[in-house]
Amino acid sequence: MKGSLEGKEIILGVSGSIAAYKAVEILRELTGRGAAVTVVMTEGAQRFVAPLTFETLSRRPVLTDLFTLDYDKHIGHVATGERANLLVVAPATANTIAKFAHGLADDFLSNLYLSSPCPVLLAPAMDREMYAHSAVQENLTHLKARGVHVLEPEYGELASGLIGRGRLPELSTILQKIDDLLRHQGDLTGETVLVTAGPTQELLDPVRYISNRSTGKMGFALAQAAQDRGAHVTLVSGPTSLPTPPGIMRTDVTTAEEMYQAVLDRLDTTTILIMAAAVADYRPSSSASQKMKKQETLTVEFVRNPDILAEAGRHKGSRILVGFAAETEDLLENAREKLRKKHLDLIVANDIRVGFGGETTRVTILDRHGGVQELPERSKREVAHQILDRVVALRSGERA
Ligand SMILES: Cc1cc2nc3c(=O)[nH]c(=O)nc-3n(C[C@H](O)[C@H](O)[C@H](O)COP(=O)(O)O)c2cc1C
Incomplete structure (x- = not known):
């Protein structure tokens, strides 16, 4: 798959889940396939993994602060969204999902979601009871109806020690979906x-x-x-x-x-x-x-x-x-x-x-x-x- 994402601009959003460390592996795979990746981290995500890890691997600044202009003196979240072919949020927390569903915009990632015309893919990860909660399910239903692509979390052992559905989907599943969304990039739009x-x-x-x-x-x-x-x-x-x-x-x-x-x-x-x-x-x-x-x-x-x-x-x-x-x-x-x-x-x-x-x-x-x-x-x-x-x-x- 080397080079399969050559020329693609991807935004990788990382939110505050225990699975945030897995986003490092996603980033490595995406850059390995030739994609240019900009990482956006929520404040919560930065409590789990240091931005420096993502910055080193993406060779780009990690975007965390809404109130800064980007390197060309544009409004960061608007300029970043316009350039992107895909916004992937992995892991997507219950909180970030709720913000996207309701149009809240109080950090870089949620502003970016509202200002990005590109396709959006969410890979939720959370505890079993959180994922099953009707509030989360209703938010996901809203987002899907809006055309957001959502991967189903996997069943298995969770960080809490419980067994259930809530694990971040396997790396291969996330990568395959990204590949599917990017390879053909909307060639059936309008049909x-x-x-x-x-x-x-x-x-x-x-x-x-x-x-x-x-x-x-x-x-x-x-x-x-x-x-x-x-x-x-x-x-x-x-x-x-x-x-x-x-x-x-x-x-x-x-x-x-x-x-x-x-x-x-x-x-x-x-x-x-x-x-x-x-x-x-x-x-x-x-x-x-x-x-x-x-x-x-x-x-x-x-x-x-x-x-x-x-x-x-x-x-x-x-x-x-x-x-x-x-x-x-x-x-x-x-x-x-x-x-x-x-x-x-x-x-x-x-x-x-x-x-x-x-x-x-x-x-x-x-x-x-x-x-x-x-x-x-x-x-x-x-x-x-x-x-x-x-x-x-x-x-x-x-x-x-
Ligand atoms: C140790 C720990 C692990 C957490 N794991 C998750 C998780 O997997 N999924 C989730 O939705 N929230 C998880 N949370 C809660 C979020 O971090 C919290 O809701 C936070 O407000 C999310 O903010 P963000 O969406 O802006 O990153 C966890 C919190 C802690 C302290």
């Missing part, structure tokens, strides 16, 4: 992305259903990646146990017909539609109103479900349409046929013997111009970004 995810369930009776093994992980990874790249994202999800990525609007559906309706209702305002859901092709022709009694044999008649992608293809307009083809045989031929028939821009063909349900997947991306890109097995997060790279390339091709 409204609708992602479908997960399986659908087709009801046989009030307690039984026909479904498939999709977990929704690919769709959720796409939604998160699109949001990290600046898009306004809506997720229409079938039944899954996955948590909603912060800042994303989610609509839950159960059946293919509900998903069809949810997508069509939002199609007018969508500029990029990514259908990653594993929608059932068929549903039982009737669903029993009472639980079915045991019988020797059972015959169920199925009827076709509406084809969401084909319908979206018929009303394509200037929208970018991305479909998925999950197959066990003749993968590329089937995917190519689907791409053509449904007027898609991209189709992601995945061999379900690798991708279904797991953390990684191996896909081939086919585009409307006949391009074929075979990707090695990668995490779903990485594959999501590769798919979005292709979407961005198609968009800029259209504009050229």
